[in-house]
Amino acid sequence: MTRTPTVLAVSGSLRDESYTRTALRYVLDAADERGAETTLLDLREYDLPVYDPDIEDQGDAAAATRLVREADAVALGTPVYHGSYSGALKNFHDYCGFDEYEDTTVGLLAAAGGGSYGSTLDHLRITVRGVHGWVLPHQVGLRNASSKFEADPDAIDGRRFRDPSLQERVEKLGRSLVEYAFIEPSVTSARSAPAED
Numbered sequence: 185m186t187r188t189p190t191v192l193a194v195s196g197s198l199r200d201e202s203y204t205r206t207a208l209r210y211v212l213d214a215a216d217e218r219g220a221e222t223t224l225l226d227l228r229e230y231d232l233p234v235y236d237p238d239i240e241d242q243g244d245a246a247a248a249t250r251l252v253r254e255a256d257a258v259a260l261g262t263p264v265y266h267g268s269y270s271g272a273l274k275n276f277h278d279y280c281g282f283d284e285y286e287d288t289t290v291g292l293l294a295a296a297g298g299g300s301y302g303s304t305l306d307h308l309r310i311t312v313r314g315v316h317g318w319v320l321p322h323q324v325g326l327r328n329a330s331s332k333f334e335a336d337p338d339a340i341d342g343r344r345f346r347d348p349s350l351q352e353r354v355e356k357l358g359r360s361l362v363e364y365a366f367i368e369p370s371v372t373s374a375r376s377a378p379a380e381d
């Protein structure tokens with residue numbers, strides 16, 4: 185029997201009413217539906233001083249990085265800040281390295297106040313590659329994020345998506361994280377296998 189995949193979501197927004205966090209909860213809900221064990225890492229709940237390589241054991245860094253290290257798949261969500269990802273997420277990312285991300289499947293999500301999130305997702309993709317995470321091709325951006333939800337007391341976070349196709353893209357991220365949770369880099373793909381004749 186295969187082991188239950190663990191999926192962690194890290195929210196890069198510290199805002200109480202964050203759309204990023206809500207969207208990540210939808211990601212985790214979809215992953216849970218597919219049989220994953222899910223956890224939300226809310227950076228507001230951890231004491232993470234600005235990363236200083238000269239200081240060992242800063243704040244709650246050990247507990248927070250352990251969650252990443254132990255996850256099979258990680259969803260990174262961020263608000264778009266000045267065309268990139270948030271300082272809160274970058275600071276946490278600086279605590280992480282190969283030990284946390286090697287062989288880890290990663291999905292990306294960004295919530296923009298305006299219309300553009302491409303550079304934010306690109307920056308995240310590059311920086312996760314830098315720590316050897318396996319970033320999924322499927323990624324999600326919410327443009328004009330404040331217009332994407334409406335109040336619904338029965339929905340996740342009391343908010344439901346106005347656009348079912350956007351909800352589907354978000355949920356697909358959760359399903360994909362489960363589907364590709366056990367990336368085996370040592371397996372040679374059929375395409376790269378040497379010909380037999």
Ligand SMILES: Cc1cc2nc3c(=O)[nH]c(=O)nc-3n(C[C@H](O)[C@H](O)[C@H](O)COP(=O)(O)O)c2cc1C
Pocket residue numbers: 197198199201202203204205262263264265266267268295296297298299300329330
């Ligand atoms: C410091 C700062 C910089 C921002 N920069 C941008 C930006 O470059 N482009 C944009 O579309 N929205 C920008 N926004 C708006 C946020 O992306 C938007 O409010 C988003 O919904 C925040 O995500 P959250 O709801 O998860 O906190 C910025 C907001 C802040 C506070």
